[in-house]
Amino acid sequence: MTTTIPDSVDVVVSGAGAAGLAAARALGATGRTVLVLDRQRTPTPVAKGEILQPESVRILDEWGVLEALRATGARPVERLAIRDPHGEPLLSIDYGQLPGPYRQVLCAEYADLRNVLAGGMPGTVEILRGVRVTGALRDGAGRVSGVHTVGDGAGAGGTEIRAGLVVAADGMSSPLRKAAGVGVDRQEYPHRLLALDVEGVDVAAELAAYRTARGLCLVYPLPGNRCRLYVQVRPDEFRASGMADLNPWCDALLADVPAIAPLGSAVRASLRRRQLFAVYRLRADRLSAPGLALVGESAHAVHPMAAQGVNSSLRDAETLAGAVTSESTVDNSLEAYEADRRPRLDHIATVSHNAARMITALSGAPKLLGARMMRRTAANPRLLRQTAGNLSGTDVRPLTLVDRLYQLGLLVDRHANTPPVTATDRSEAR
Numbered sequence: 563m564t565t566t567i568p569d570s571v572d573v574v575v576s577g578a579g580a581a582g583l584a585a586a587r588a589l590g591a592t593g594r595t596v597l598v599l600d601r602q603r604t605p606t607p608v609a610k611g612e613i614l615q616p617e618s619v620r621i622l623d624e625w626g627v628l629e630a631l632r633a634t635g636a637r638p639v640e641r642l643a644i645r646d647p648h649g650e651p652l653l654s655i656d657y658g659q660l661p662g663p664y665r666q667v668l669c670a671e672y673a674d675l676r677n678v679l680a681g682g683m684p685g686t687v688e689i690l691r692g693v694r695v696t697g698a699l700r701d702g703a704g705r706v707s708g709v710h711t712v713g714d715g716a717g718a719g720g721t722e723i724r725a726g727l728v729v730a731a732d733g734m735s736s737p738l739r740k741a742a743g744v745g746v747d748r749q750e751y752p753h754r755l756l757a758l759d760v761e762g763v764d765v766a767a768e769l770a771a772y773r774t775a776r777g778l779c780l781v782y783p784l785p786g787n788r789c790r791l792y793v794q795v796r797p798d799e800f801r802a803s804g805m806a807d808l809n810p811w812c813d814a815l816l817a818d819v820p821a822i823a824p825l826g827s828a829v830r831a832s833l834r835r836r837q838l839f840a841v842y843r844l845r846a847d848r849l850s851a852p853g854l855a856l857v858g859e860s861a862h863a864v865h866p867m868a869a870q871g872v873n874s875s876l877r878d879a880e881t882l883a884g885a886v887t888s889e890s891t892v893d894n895s896l897e898a899y900e901a902d903r904r905p906r907l908d909h910i911a912t913v914s915h916n917a918a919r920m921i922t923a924l925s926g927a928p929k930l931l932g933a934r935m936m937r938r939t940a941a942n943p944r945l946l947r948q949t950a951g952n953l954s955g956t957d958v959r960p961l962t963l964v965d966r967l968y969q970l971g972l973l974v975d976r977h978a979n980t981p982p983v984t985a986t987d988r989s990e991a992r
């Protein structure tokens with residue numbers, strides 16, 4: 563089948579993951595013609611992007627798609643609990659205490675999120691699958707002015723599409739980012755995450771992060787009496803494993819984390835559908851260049867432990883659309899987008915990296931410091947509320963250097979039991 567591709571639109575988006583679809587939705591709502599291209603004809607089911615923070619819930623609600631997502635069976639949770647391997651609580655972050663109306667995390671399928679974002683798009687948005695973006699077009703001044711594409715259908719040749727704004731939403735490896743010459747700093751964590759889709763179980767309505775001798779073990783509910791189990795593994799742990807080795811591996815896991823023993827037979831059954839992920843953090847040198855915006859993992863990736871990726875991607879889209887509706891030129895708007903998002907994304911990168919280190923460090927000073935910071939934070943209601951706000955995205959107030967000293971036990975926080983002033987309090991006081 564040959565795909566008909568327009569040769570000119572207002573906006574072309576490369577990639578139809580959460581970030582690309584969100585950007586298309588938000589920019590389409592401003593009346594612009596938007597063309598979304600994805601190299602995959604059928605999206606691959608991937609065990610990622612399932613925990614949606616309250617900020618994502620707010621955005622989805624404002625875009626009118628929250629009820630559609632709830633209808634997929636998305637599971638609400640109100641607490642992130644860090645527990646020891648036996649299930650004893652070490653630290654509990656209560657989203658129910660957040661100010662404002664969005665006080666829940668939703669656990670949903672990534673495919674369902676993509677579907678509800680793609681469903682009921684503004685009429686000016688078109689999504690074409692099976693079309694790969696292979697490069698950036700530039701005008702005489704070097705400004706990005708469109709894309710080169712190749713379709714996968716019979717007879718599909720190379721095509722050029724011109725656009726006033728090009729959006730790179732093509733994931734961590736982002737061919738478009740490379741073509742535009744934007745560099746990245748990308749670092750791999752020294753472990754992998756094994757993702758298991760555990761069926762026929764009813765787990766507590768919480769994000770349960772077990773801090774174990776093998777590192778992180780994360781459990782949360784999913785639609786349809788299922789739960790997600792991520793297990794931290796060594797990079798070589800599964801390389802040589804055939805099916806025959808999996809039962810002893812599972813025995814060892816259940817012995818390491820007795821709290822998940824009740825899920826034992828369901829975990830064993832889920833092993834043949836396992837997915838293994840290398841885990842990275844990535845920061846693009848820039849979020850924009852003349853004619854080009856980067857959104858989602860083409861611009862930033864963080865450890866999944868703090869579940870910030872989708873939040874950031876939806877917020878990128880919302881901010882970008884807000885910036886380009888102003889009276890200024892596209893390139894001035896792109897500078898405004900960069901100035902707004904960069905500090906926030908850097909903050910999220912720090913929060914995510916610190917949260918990941920607290921749980922995934924296996925030895926030495928990082929492990930000891932992680933344990934100490936967790937104990938001090940757990941005993942400090944002010945820091946707990948602030949951490950809930952920072953993770954949720956709805957009440958962000960970065961920790962100060964002094965807060966870090968409280969966490970390390972180097973200073974005593976006399977205001978630990980004083981409720982902090984919230985964003986809502988601040989606006990009510992004005």
Ligand SMILES: Cc1cc2nc3c(=O)[nH]c(=O)nc-3n(C[C@H](O)[C@H](O)[C@H](O)COP(=O)(O)OP(=O)(O)OC[C@H]3O[C@@H](n4cnc5c(N)ncnc54)[C@H](O)[C@@H]3O)c2cc1C
Binds near residue numbers: 582599
């Ligand atoms: C194991 C794991 C668990 C995670 N869990 C969470 C979580 O619970 N909560 C959370 O908020 N975040 C989580 N994240 C992060 C989250 O999944 C990502 O932030 C999010 O998926 C990024 O979306 P994206 O649209 O930028 O990228 P993607 O979802 O990767 O989409 C990129 C799209 O671009 C397309 N594409 C690529 N190249 C081209 C090309 N040349 N031309 C056209 N199309 C192209 C691809 O086919 C793909 O559809 C997790 C990540 C991992 C790895």
